[in-house]
Amino acid sequence: MIPAAFDYTRATSVEEALGILASDEGAKLIAGGQSLLPLMKLRLAQPARLVDIGRLPELRGVSKLDDGRLSVGALTTYAELMDSPAVHLAVIRDVVPAIADVQVRNRGTIGGAVAHADPAADLPAALLALDAELVIQSSSGTRSVKADGFFQGPFATGLAHDEILAAVILPAPRGDAGSAYASIQQRASGYPIAGVAAVVFVGAGGLVEGAGIGVTGVSDHPYRAHEVEDALVGTTGTADAVAAAAALVVGDREVSADIHAGREYRAAMAVVHARRAIEAALARAR
Amino acid sequence: MTTMTTDVLGAPVRRVEDPRFITGHGRYLDDIKLPAMTHMAILRSPYAHAKIRSIDTSAAKAAPGVVAVFTGADIAYNPLPMAWPAGGASGIQNNVNTPRALATDDVKWTGEGVAAVVAETAAQAQDALELIDVDWEPLPAVTDAEKAIADGAPQLHENAPNNRVFDWQVGDKEATDAAFANAAVTVHQRLVNHRLIPNPMEVRGDIGWYNPGTDEYTIWMSSQTPHIQRLLLAAFVMGVPEQKIRCISPDVGGAFGSKIFCYADMALVLHASKAIGGRPVKWVEERRESYGSTIHGRDHITYVDVAATKDGMVKGLRVKTLANLGGRLSTIGPGIPTTLYGRILSGPYKIPAVHCEVTGVYTNTTFVDAYRGAGRPEATYVVERAMDLVADELGIDPAEVRRRNFLPPDSFPYDNPSGLLTAVNGSKLYIDSGNYEPAMDKALAMAGYADIAAKKAEAKSRGKLLGVGLSTYIEVCGVAPSKWIGAVGEGWGAAMWESSNIKVHLTGKVVVTMGTQPQGQGHETTYAQIISHELGIPMEDIVVQHSDTQGTPFGYGSYGSRTSNVGTGAALKAAAKIREKARRYAAHMLEANVEDIEVEGAEYRVKGSPDKKKTIQEIAFALDLAFDTPEGMEPYLDETAYHDTPNCTFPFGTHVAFVEIDQETGNVELVRYVAVDDVGKKINPMIVDGQLHGGIAQGIGQALWEEAVYGDDGQLLSGSLLDYALPRAEWLPSFELDETVTPSPVNPLGVKGVGEAGCIASTAAVANAVIDALSPLGIRHLDMPFTAQKVWGAIQAASGGSGSAKGGEA
Numbered sequence A: 001m002i003p004a005a006f007d008y009t010r011a012t013s014v015e016e017a018l019g020i021l022a023s024d025e026g027a028k029l030i031a032g033g034q035s036l037l038p039l040m041k042l043r044l045a046q047p048a049r050l051v052d053i054g055r056l057p058e059l060r061g062v063s064k065l066d067d068g069r070l071s072v073g074a075l076t077t078y079a080e081l082m083d084s085p086a087v088h089l090a091v092i093r094d095v096v097p098a099i100a101d102v103q104v105r106n107r108g109t110i111g112g113a114v115a116h117a118d119p120a121a122d123l124p125a126a127l128l129a130l131d132a133e134l135v136i137q138s139s140s141g142t143r144s145v146k147a148d149g150f151f152q153g154p155f156a157t158g159l160a161h162d163e164i165l166a167a168v169i170l171p172a173p174r175g176d177a178g179s180a181y182a183s184i185q186q187r188a189s190g191y192p193i194a195g196v197a198a199v200v201f202v203g204a205g206g207l208v209e210g211a212g213i214g215v216t217g218v219s220d221h222p223y224r225a226h227e228v229e230d231a232l233v234g235t236t237g238t239a240d241a242v243a244a245a246a247a248l249v250v251g252d253r254e255v256s257a258d259i260h261a262g263r264e265y266r267a268a269m270a271v272v273h274a275r276r277a278i279e280a281a282l283a284r285a286r
Numbered sequence B: 001m002t003t004m005t006t007d008v009l010g011a012p013v014r015r016v017e018d019p020r021f022i023t024g025h026g027r028y029l030d031d032i033k034l035p036a037m038t039h040m041a042i043l044r045s046p047y048a049h050a051k052i053r054s055i056d057t058s059a060a061k062a063a064p065g066v067v068a069v070f071t072g073a074d075i076a077y078n079p080l081p082m083a084w085p086a087g088g089a090s091g092i093q094n095n096v097n098t099p100r101a102l103a104t105d106d107v108k109w110t111g112e113g114v115a116a117v118v119a120e121t122a123a124q125a126q127d128a129l130e131l132i133d134v135d136w137e138p139l140p141a142v143t144d145a146e147k148a149i150a151d152g153a154p155q156l157h158e159n160a161p162n163n164r165v166f167d168w169q170v171g172d173k174e175a176t177d178a179a180f181a182n183a184a185v186t187v188h189q190r191l192v193n194h195r196l197i198p199n200p201m202e203v204r205g206d207i208g209w210y211n212p213g214t215d216e217y218t219i220w221m222s223s224q225t226p227h228i229q230r231l232l233l234a235a236f237v238m239g240v241p242e243q244k245i246r247c248i249s250p251d252v253g254g255a256f257g258s259k260i261f262c263y264a265d266m267a268l269v270l271h272a273s274k275a276i277g278g279r280p281v282k283w284v285e286e287r288r289e290s291y292g293s294t295i296h297g298r299d300h301i302t303y304v305d306v307a308a309t310k311d312g313m314v315k316g317l318r319v320k321t322l323a324n325l326g327g328r329l330s331t332i333g334p335g336i337p338t339t340l341y342g343r344i345l346s347g348p349y350k351i352p353a354v355h356c357e358v359t360g361v362y363t364n365t366t367f368v369d370a371y372r373g374a375g376r377p378e379a380t381y382v383v384e385r386a387m388d389l390v391a392d393e394l395g396i397d398p399a400e401v402r403r404r405n406f407l408p409p410d411s412f413p414y415d416n417p418s419g420l421l422t423a424v425n426g427s428k429l430y431i432d433s434g435n436y437e438p439a440m441d442k443a444l445a446m447a448g449y450a451d452i453a454a455k456k457a458e459a460k461s462r463g464k465l466l467g468v469g470l471s472t473y474i475e476v477c478g479v480a481p482s483k484w485i486g487a488v489g490e491g492w493g494a495a496m497w498e499s500s501n502i503k504v505h506l507t508g509k510v511v512v513t514m515g516t517q518p519q520g521q522g523h524e525t526t527y528a529q530i531i532s533h534e535l536g537i538p539m540e541d542i543v544v545q546h547s548d549t550q551g552t553p554f555g556y557g558s559y560g561s562r563t564s565n566v567g568t569g570a571a572l573k574a575a576a577k578i579r580e581k582a583r584r585y586a587a588h589m590l591e592a593n594v595e596d597i598e599v600e601g602a603e604y605r606v607k608g609s610p611d612k613k614k615t616i617q618e619i620a621f622a623l624d625l626a627f628d629t630p631e632g633m634e635p636y637l638d639e640t641a642y643h644d645t646p647n648c649t650f651p652f653g654t655h656v657a658f659v660e661i662d663q664e665t666g667n668v669e670l671v672r673y674v675a676v677d678d679v680g681k682k683i684n685p686m687i688v689d690g691q692l693h694g695g696i697a698q699g700i701g702q703a704l705w706e707e708a709v710y711g712d713d714g715q716l717l718s719g720s721l722l723d724y725a726l727p728r729a730e731w732l733p734s735f736e737l738d739e740t741v742t743p744s745p746v747n748p749l750g751v752k753g754v755g756e757a758g759c760i761a762s763t764a765a766v767a768n769a770v771i772d773a774l775s776p777l778g779i780r781h782l783d784m785p786f787t788a789q790k791v792w793g794a795i796q797a798a799s800g801g802s803g804s805a806k807g808g809e810a
């Protein structure tokens, strides 16, 4: 558990960090270190240089935008997120306690979780369901992308080497919305075997007018299950309608398998937890 | 002034060692930093089975900070000893192969050490490890005991055809066959008691130091048995005279049996220190590394047959077990599935005929040895599952089946049919005492067992399957009388007594030095309670020492729940010697006859003249200054005693587990746990509860979550805590504990021991509960651990679904 030797720079500004990334192929950002350090200690990652962005105040904190949305700085820890207005989103209240333990939640950052893109990370499911936006900075400027499409493969995202994830934009809470996260955990790691986040908007007469379904743990990257959303919208969210929609959660995606959960079991758990998450979200919306 | 001290024996006194442990002032192996100390890292085999064609260490030798690099060829030491072969009357053949300090020609499991780097820093040692080039010739591997003894299996050792270590048997085969021939009902089941990884919080490590000035070796080791290690390293491995080696165990952060043994790294750090001219060499295993460098536990495949009458009286028990012992043998590997398993298979029951065959098997896996309970959880699992299978077959309540088969309270001392008797010297072991029904009745009452049908219906209304499981276990504590365990023929060629030295200093303060070796159990508290009680000296005036072969009398260490039976006996004897000498000196001081001195607590009084008295502190003062000592009396209150227990002690009890199963996910939740344990008299009930809580949690861990999983190629797939699931406090309900008290006639205080009871009992209770919960689906047996996937698969299969319980078909 001793990392290979590396150089270390503590960035004093985002610009400085971006500059190092642009000029040094071997440089890697470190925020809370909760994912990167274990990999380095196992020597599975051997970055030549760490660029520590952990103390950049401009990347920290949760603020309300003019349109009511929340901008969550990338360095915001899970613990800080739970202390912010983001807790008005039920799915955030559900998902954060399901992640790791108190110590990790005190150090692990939202930006780190998103940028690391573990195929079984919990938070991405919620961000996908919430239709969150990601604010990305590089020396050449700032761009925004949807969470949907950002996660591309195991530990692979739409972030380029010279980019920093600056913030995550969460939607404003809505009166007609309900949301929830349901998962079954692999007992050793605590990561989900299957985790599903659901956001629903329920209109007059109980009609489901919109839905967001985010799925993690099931395949090689977290994904948004549009098939389930489409099947749900326009129904009144009866048990049958929910079950029928949830059954579509895996589709023809390649399901992961390991000693804890084979393909068949993992796929079945995705369906069960899709149904549970949707039912809980509907109950909260009603 | 009164000198009476509060009697602390039996009181829930707070542990004196806890302040240092919980404020970070414990001093564990890795806290020790010696001048000029170097650091060692060990290169471990990536293959489960391979020949070593050659090893090129030249690049590593040239790496920054490297002091030396060793391979097996550099080290002349003998292979590690195997001290407890499977033994018995007929002279069992054990095909012994043990590890070397570093493997020389071939490796037998992933993680076996093949080269070592000593460097200025731990990081440099680690870096240099990556520069060692081994030319491997991979060989086919086998990890499953049943496959390993089959025709055509890869062969591990030339002297062990078909990978058999030994074939051992115990009990009366003819009588057992007759019981089956005449049986009204028989049940049969294959049971897997899967492999576990001990995972103490502190991993193992050693610091070796060779002193060129004196030609002496000192080794600090995270060990349960420093005295035994000195003996083994000196006499068997290094060929160094015993007086030239000193072993020191600092604070030990848990062990669960895994630190009893003589390990390759111990010899390696001593060799290395000498080879580099006497600088100390530290090695501390990493967590992942430890999965291949420290023993695993359990790993039995068992076929059990039970013969019973129509009313559930068990008449015969036939058990055939394959014990997977890993790629080479650990120090007492073969002793565990034989002596500590086969001989106690009948548990608390009166089963007239028992026969057990055990085959020890080599496989390409980490070596297997004693892990908390060591043989007894495996035996308990077999007989407790057997009781439930009989109950199920006959439609009789499992509690009732147990009640009918219990040994009645007038059976003791009881000579059990699976052969606690050792044929050599006619020395026998008996189950010393027991009264099983009251403990079970109390547990059933606490659990509300009579209302179980209503509880199941209520759970069903919530969509859950509720199950209740019993385990009515016995533990064998205090391994063991030397005459038994040490008898030639049983295998273990050693004695098993314990030692204690007590010194009462001039100031009245006491140092107690024990041969036992704590790993977190609170010995410094419990021994002080006993000595305080015996000598009337306040606990805070007593310090308990242990763990250093220099300055402590020889002791066999702590494992097998032996401290409170065997160690306590030694402490009591030493205290009695102190009291006797103090009494003789009091007579001198008080000018009275010794016979007229009566002792109460710290006071030594002349009978009939209560004012004429001396305290033990006054006596110690005068006897230490010694200017007025009677003819023939030596100065100083300093006494040593050795104690060999006449018999083991046998705690027992009933544990009741309640589980609820989510049918959609297969997730098992332990919702309630009731335990009534009879550990005899208690020295400190709080410590007893702590041992029970930890043990129960550990046994639950085996039943529900923990499992060492190997791929067919011998890679350990559960190779870190990301994949090996230890129990967590949040997954456990608050345990409901109670007791019955049947003092042991064997121990002078009536105590029995409690170190392993919890995990001996709880695994079977939880297993029986899970299977009870699944029984409405027609499921009669399922092997542990009951992971969500496995239970879901069983539910799917039982309800005609397509679910398979298999994982990892990637």
Ligand SMILES: Cc1cc2nc3c(=O)[nH]c(=O)nc-3n(C[C@H](O)[C@H](O)[C@H](O)COP(=O)(O)OP(=O)(O)OC[C@H]3O[C@@H](n4cnc5c(N)ncnc54)[C@H](O)[C@@H]3O)c2cc1C
Pocket (backbone or CB within 6 Å): A028, A029, A030, A031, A032, A033, A034, A035, A036, A037, A038, A074, A075, A098, A099, A100, A101, A104, A107, A108, A109, A110, A111, A112, A113, A115, A116, A120, A121, A122, A123, A159, A163, A164, A165, A166, A189, A190, A191, A192
């Ligand atoms: C014991 C333990 C248990 C855990 N259990 C869970 C669990 O149950 N569920 C779960 O979802 N997660 C779990 N985690 C993972 C945890 O959520 C993440 O490690 C954490 O959120 C990552 O954030 P960090 O700041 O520590 O990232 P770091 O480790 O510092 O960085 C991770 C990666 O992200 C990159 N990075 C970091 N910040 C940025 C940025 N702003 N822009 C671009 N790239 C960036 C880094 O270069 C690195 O590649 C667990 C972790 C531990 C240690």
